[in-house]
Amino acid sequence: MFDRLKKIPAGQKYRYALIVLSALLLLAPFTLIPSLFGNPDLCGPLCMRRFYLYFPGMSWDDLLNQISVAAIGATFLLIILVTTFFFGRIWCAYLCPMGGVPELASRITGERWKLEYRWLPQVPIRYGYFLTFVFLMPMLGVSACTLCNFITVPRIFQSFSGDWRGVAFLVTTVGMVNLGLVLLLGLFANKGRAYCAFLCPIGAIDAVVNRLGSHFRFTRRIRVERNRCTGCNECARKCMCGAITMVDRIAVVDQLACMSCHECADVCDWGAIDWLTVPPEIKHKRKKKGVEFHPLPEWIALHKPRKGFITTRRVLLLILVLLVGLLLWTRTAGAAPKQNDPDGCLVCHALPGFEFVDDRGLRRNLTIDRKHYGASLHGNVPCSDCHAAIRRFPHEKDKGVDCAAECHIEEPSEGSAYTHKEVVEEMKDSVHGKGRSKGFTGGNRLEESEKDASPSCRLCHSNTGYISEGQMPRFRELFAHSDEACGNCHKDDVWRERFTGHILRRLLGGRWTKAEGNAMCAKCHADRERMKKVKREAGRQPPEPPGARFLLANASYDLTLHGRLIAAGRDAGASCMDCHAPGGLHHRIQEDEKPGASTHEDELGKTCGARGCHGFAANAMNEGFLHTDMHDLDLAPMLLEARVMEASTLPVVFDWASAWSKALLVLALLTGMMLLLWLLGGLFGRPVKGKVYAALGGDLFRRRMLEMPSRKGKKKPASGNRRKGK
Amino acid sequence: MMKSLLLAGAMGFAVGMVSANPYTEAVDTARVDDEALQKARRQLEHPPVEPRKDPLFVPPFHQRQAPEEVPSLLCHRCHDRAPHRRSVRKRAFLNMHGNHVACETCHWRPKGMLLDYGRVRVPGMQTSAGLIAPLVEGKPVMTLAGVPWARRLARDWEQADKEARAEIKARLHAPLEEKGPECMACHDEEKGMLDWRRLGYQAGRIRELQENPIARFLQRTEPESAQDPVVRIELRDLLE
Numbered sequence: 033m034f035d036r037l038k039k040i041p042a043g044q045k046y047r048y049a050l051i052v053l054s055a056l057l058l059l060a061p062f063t064l065i066p067s068l069f070g071n072p073d074l075c076g077p078l079c080m081r082r083f084y085l086y087f088p089g090m091s092w093d094d095l096l097n098q099i100s101v102a103a104i105g106a107t108f109l110l111i112i113l114v115t116t117f118f119f120g121r122i123w124c125a126y127l128c129p130m131g132g133v134p135e136l137a138s139r140i141t142g143e144r145w146k147l148e149y150r151w152l153p154q155v156p157i158r159y160g161y162f163l164t165f166v167f168l169m170p171m172l173g174v175s176a177c178t179l180c181n182f183i184t185v186p187r188i189f190q191s192f193s194g195d196w197r198g199v200a201f202l203v204t205t206v207g208m209v210n211l212g213l214v215l216l217l218g219l220f221a222n223k224g225r226a227y228c229a230f231l232c233p234i235g236a237i238d239a240v241v242n243r244l245g246s247h248f249r250f251t252r253r254i255r256v257e258r259n260r261c262t263g264c265n266e267c268a269r270k271c272m273c274g275a276i277t278m279v280d281r282i283a284v285v286d287q288l289a290c291m292s293c294h295e296c297a298d299v300c301d302w303g304a305i306d307w308l309t310v311p312p313e314i315k316h317k318r319k320k321k322g323v324e325f326h327p328l329p330e331w332i333a334l335h336k337p338r339k340g341f342i343t344t345r346r347v348l349l350l351i352l353v354l355l356v357g358l359l360l361w362t363r364t365a366g367a368a369p370k371q372n373d374p375d376g377c378l379v380c381h382a383l384p385g386f387e388f389v390d391d392r393g394l395r396r397n398l399t400i401d402r403k404h405y406g407a408s409l410h411g412n413v414p415c416s417d418c419h420a421a422i423r424r425f426p427h428e429k430d431k432g433v434d435c436a437a438e439c440h441i442e443e444p445s446e447g448s449a450y451t452h453k454e455v456v457e458e459m460k461d462s463v464h465g466k467g468r469s470k471g472f473t474g475g476n477r478l479e480e481s482e483k484d485a486s487p488s489c490r491l492c493h494s495n496t497g498y499i500s501e502g503q504m505p506r507f508r509e510l511f512a513h514s515d516e517a518c519g520n521c522h523k524d525d526v527w528r529e530r531f532t533g534h535i536l537r538r539l540l541g542g543r544w545t546k547a548e549g550n551a552m553c554a555k556c557h558a559d560r561e562r563m564k565k566v567k568r569e570a571g572r573q574p575p576e577p578p579g580a581r582f583l584l585a586n587a588s589y590d591l592t593l594h595g596r597l598i599a600a601g602r603d604a605g606a607s608c609m610d611c612h613a614p615g616g617l618h619h620r621i622q623e624d625e626k627p628g629a630s631t632h633e634d635e636l637g638k639t640c641g642a643r644g645c646h647g648f649a650a651n652a653m654n655e656g657f658l659h660t661d662m663h664d665l666d667l668a669p670m671l672l673e674a675r676v677m678e679a680s681t682l683p684v685v686f687d688w689a690s691a692w693s694k695a696l697l698v699l700a701l702l703t704g705m706m707l708l709l710w711l712l713g714g715l716f717g718r719p720v721k722g723k724v725y726a727a728l729g730g731d732l733f734r735r736r737m738l739e740m741p742s743r744k745g746k747k748k749p750a751s752g753n754r755r756k757g758k
Numbered sequence: 759m760m761k762s763l764l765l766a767g768a769m770g771f772a773v774g775m776v777s778a779n780p781y782t783e784a785v786d787t788a789r790v791d792d793e794a795l796q797k798a799r800r801q802l803e804h805p806p807v808e809p810r811k812d813p814l815f816v817p818p819f820h821q822r823q824a825p826e827e828v829p830s831l832l833c834h835r836c837h838d839r840a841p842h843r844r845s846v847r848k849r850a851f852l853n854m855h856g857n858h859v860a861c862e863t864c865h866w867r868p869k870g871m872l873l874d875y876g877r878v879r880v881p882g883m884q885t886s887a888g889l890i891a892p893l894v895e896g897k898p899v900m901t902l903a904g905v906p907w908a909r910r911l912a913r914d915w916e917q918a919d920k921e922a923r924a925e926i927k928a929r930l931h932a933p934l935e936e937k938g939p940e941c942m943a944c945h946d947e948e949k950g951m952l953d954w955r956r957l958g959y960q961a962g963r964i965r966e967l968q969e970n971p972i973a974r975f976l977q978r979t980e981p982e983s984a985q986d987p988v989v990r991i992e993l994r995d996l997l998e
Contacts, residue, residue: 380972385854387840393807395840398850400820424990425979426846433819472819481815494817 041298047125051132058129059186061193069104073186080105080112081182081233082520086167098520109234116238117245119252120292120307124228124235130185131228131235134218135272141219144720145713147706148729149217149226150274151736154289158229162236181218181227184210212699220706222726223272229289239288246287246333249310254285254292255331260304265738267296267305269723276305278739284335306331377415378402396474410495413439434470435489456489458619467491485565492552510536546598546607553608558586568623581663588663611662614642633659779899781866781933782907788932790925798928802920809838830880832901832908833861848976852938860891860900864938867892875952890957945973 040048057064063072071078083098083106099106112123124131138146165179177183187207191199202211217226228235245251254275263281275289276296283296283305297306310331373379378400380386386398405411416422417439421431436456438449456469467486480488514536556562563583567575581588589595589608597605612621614630622629630639636658637650713727725734734740833841841861842852855864863875871894878898879888891900901908915926944950947968954964979991 380851383851383854385857386850388849388853389807389809389838389840389843391807391843393810394814395809396850397818405820424992426990428990474818477814477816477818488816490819491816494819 041295043294043298047293048136050126051129051136054127055129055133055189059133060189063186073190074105074182075177076517077102077104078108079182080109081180082177084166084237085169085520097516109237112234112238113241116241117251120245120254120290121235121238121242122292124232124238125291125293128228130181131225131232133185134181134214134221134227135224137219138221138224141710142714143222143724143726145710145717146222146726146728147216147220147226148222148726148733149229150222150271151729151733152230152274154229154274154286158231158236158239158288161231162233165233178206179210179213179231181210181214181232184214188214209696209699212696212703215703216699216706220703220710222730225272225291228291229273242290242292243287251333252292252307252309253287253333254290254294254296254305254307255310255333256283256285256305256335257303257329257331258282259327259330260302262302262304264301265740266299266301268737270295270299274733274737277737279335281739285333287333374414375416381415390475392478394475394478405495430473432471432473432476435472436469452489455617455619458617459489462613462619462621463623464619464621485562485567487556491555507536545601546603546605546610547601549607549609550595550598554586560584585663594662610643611639614639778907779897779901780868780871780894781862781899782901784868784933785929788929790928790932794928794932795924798924798931799921802924802927806843809840830903831861832903832911835903835908835912837861847979847981848941851941851972851976858890860889862892862899862901863890865934865936866899867935867939868933875957877957887958890952940977941970941973942977945970 056062058066058074060073066073066078069078074080079102083095083102085098115122126132184207187202188211191202202208213227213231217231218224221227242253246253261282263278263283265278265283267283268276268278271290272293272295273289273291275286275291276283277286278284285305292307294307300306308331311329313328381398381400382402384399387396388398389395410418418433418437419430420434420437421428436451436453438451438453459465459467459469464486468480468484468488468490472488472490480491560583563578566578566582568578568582569575590599594605594607597603598607609618611631613619620630622631624631624633626632627634629635640646640658641650709727725731731743735742839856840849840853841856842849845852860878867873874893874896875890876893876898877888878891878900880900880902881904889900891898893899903912911926911930915923918926939951942950944952945967950968954967959967975991
């Protein structure tokens with residue numbers, strides 16, 4: 033082992049050390065650099081690889097938006113490109129841990145039982161994939177993150193260091209596919225840089241800059257002195273990117289592939305290849321006739337003779353660029369402004385301070401905060417869907433909003449017209465059935481406040497009702513985030529509104545804390561004066577005034593363990609809703625006496641045993657437990673601690689019908705085979721003397737890159753070659 | 759920007775210092791006739807319903823903007839920040855002007871006096887640019903609630919009986935006009951009452967104000983007779 037370490041050229045030792053250092057700085061568990069920017073990994077604002085994605089119909093604003101989302105990554109990429117222009121691809125070779133770590137892993141595990149990719153033509157594969165990445169994948173709705181090693185390698189390290197994010201990612205189908213890619217193109221690839229050479233989009237951009245920069249004399253590049261090259265092909269064999277080809281027994285550097293890792297210079301015995309700028313030409317002032325000077329070295333980065341500045345290729349390229357620019361410009365110019373107010377109501381109703389005091393002294397604020405309304409639960413419902421009767425100005429006396437009416441919003445999953453009809457029907461079936469569900473106007477809020485005993489829809493659900501006030505900042509933050517993050521791929525506003533808006537609202541709204549839910553019930557039920565006006569009807573003829581048990585329901589509940597747990601912010605306790613409306617749309621709250629009510633004595637076993645709470649409740653032996661009074665007017669006795677461990681489920685998505693799963697299957701097979709080959713080869717393969725070539729593809733590499741004869745048909749070990757004549 | 763801020767600051771300072779202005783002088787010297795006194799008495803007998811202060815039990819469905827701060831003007835001692843109530847068509851539109859325009863701008867238009875309009879900063883008000891108020895010889899005519907004259911008036915009002923109050927009320931309103939100018943008096947492409955540019959508006963905003971579709975619509979659909987103030991127009995007319 034020490035022999036192998038000693039054999040590493042000194043320059044390369046430093047390079048490996050730098051890669052390790054950079055991995056320590058950038059990857060888990062330390063992630064020092066990402067955490068400088070408050071990020072746990074290299075995604076989000078640090079992402080360097082997806083802000084240049086093109087979406088059909090994208091405007092310059094969208095591009096700026098994408099850049100601003102990943103501002104740090106974009107800046108970083110710019111810095112990388114500038115250094116590349118002057119010094120070659122320093123980032124790729126010396127710093128990038130996403131390429132470096134697989135490379136080191138591959139180097140550690142030897143060269144023989146590996147895949148050889150270096151003979152493959154890089155330009156068509158790399159730029160074909162790059163175009164797919166930039167244009168096709170966004171169009172098809174495949175996220176740029178799905179084949180990203182910037183997401184995979186950090187996640188691998190995260191999962192090693194015990195971070196749930198890493199584990200969670202790696203057990204998804206996409207994560208497994210990525211892992212397979214990292215293994216096949218990294219660990220099992222000879223020199224481990226196949227991902228960099230073929231798939232990395234940063235590498236693709238960087239390569240172009242590298243190639244352009246190598247035209248100049250003042251840029252540092254790997255350059256060849258043709259006169260000194262002996263054609264020993266040592267550099268080409270060692271080049272991890274497959275950038276060096278032997279052409280007529282002289283090393284030729286492909287500046288699109290070259291990473292300036294310097295290894296070729298380290299291994300060249302003749303100083304024929306080096307990483308340098310072109311030294312200034314020395315003009316001799318006095319030169320004797322007929323005296324031969326030793327020829328000055330001529331360092332060449334680009335091996336094709338340079339033609340004139342204007343070439344056919346360049347003209348074609350320019351035309352292409354202009355055409356794309358024109359396309360983008362026309363797209364931008366024709367982009368229609370967003371319209372979320374089809375009836376023009378906000379022409380007036382968005383005016384600030386738009387209010388009046390009506391004849392009963394009720395202040396009627398008519399201003400709709402456009403931004404807030406847009407982010408609210410009903411943000412995508414046009415005004416006239418609810419205020420259907422308003423047709424004229426000044427507005428006719430409105431019949432009011434009917435919550436059970438159908439509106440023009442499509443229900444997100446089915447696309448049918450949206451309505452709250454089912455909730456309203458469930459509500460009608462409950463004790464609160466007499467509450468208003470229609471006829472809501474701004475004007476009758478006063479009557480409703482003062483006269484109605486039963487709660488109306490809008491008493492509990494104001495437009496921010498589903499998402500509590502406490503969650504509102506978080507909702508806005510996430511909504512803006514999803515707008516930015518999802519919006520980069522899903523350009524379609526309707527899609528975004530339907531899915532991110534809807535799902536986000538549901539997810540966040542659904543996470544109303546139980547304490548907040550209880551507070552909503554307590555708004556009325558803790559108000560004893562209000563409760564005294566209630567008539568209790570079920571099973572009672574005539575209706576009875578409420579008893580003490582009902583009046584003090586809220587207070588007595590607060591003393592139970594359930595109430596106390598929730599008051600302490602622990603959602604393990606059962607809230608009002610958990611027992612009184614556990615099923616359906618959570619509006620069917622019924623009196624205990626009514627058969628079928630969730631708190632009816634016949635149903636208690638089911639209700640208490642639901643949701644993994646008291647699973648034992650339905651057992652016939654638990655009659656006593658079931659009748660524990662949750663609204664005991666005496667102090668409630670301390671019950672069993674109702675702590676429920678919340679099982680965390682891993683986001684495993686393994687759907688065999690999906691393309692990702694199929695890809696995973698193929699990759700798993702390949703990776704498995706490779707692993708097998710590697711293990712078996714390592715265990716049983718015969719040792720090889722001399723130069724080692726990869727088992728798969730090594731021969732092609734020899735022929736195409738090194739101009740060496742094929743070894744096929746010769747009775748030599750598959751991956752070794754012996755010196756001629758021995 | 760800096761210049762206008764300095765100017766506004768200086769103006770605000772001036773308002774604080776100078777308590778007397780042509781309006782207060784006119785109030786002091788006003789002679790109240792019987793008709794005005796009758797009207798004041800009548801209005802004091804039947805005051806409009808006080809705006810409710812406590813929030814209702816049922817919250818408003820639409821999340822509204824937080825109310826703007828009430829500027830500490832003399833008028834707001836009695837009038838609500840949304841004082842216009844009668845015209846169903848215009849009341850809300852008029853009320854929103856209170857955030858930008860001092861009451862005097864519309865309701866104090868003495869005849870034979872050369873009026874100019876400028877921005878006046880009101881202490882405690884968020885709008886940094888200040889309210890638009892009439893200027894006489896460069897001095898703003900806008901009475902803050904805190905100036906000595908207004909404080910004296912408030913003291914008098916507290917001590918006054920019903921009859922004296924009617925007199926004070928009539929006197930206060932004597933220099934004022936009940937009906938302000940029409941919308942198009944300012945929102946007109948031709949030179950209106952206000953010189954928008956000098957008030958510090960940007961060119962685009964000026965065009966919005968001058969070619970305001972709401973003002974035009976209200977003007978166009980002005981009811982013909984005063985007996986029928988409510989003329990309902992199909993909303994699509996608003997979209998022109």
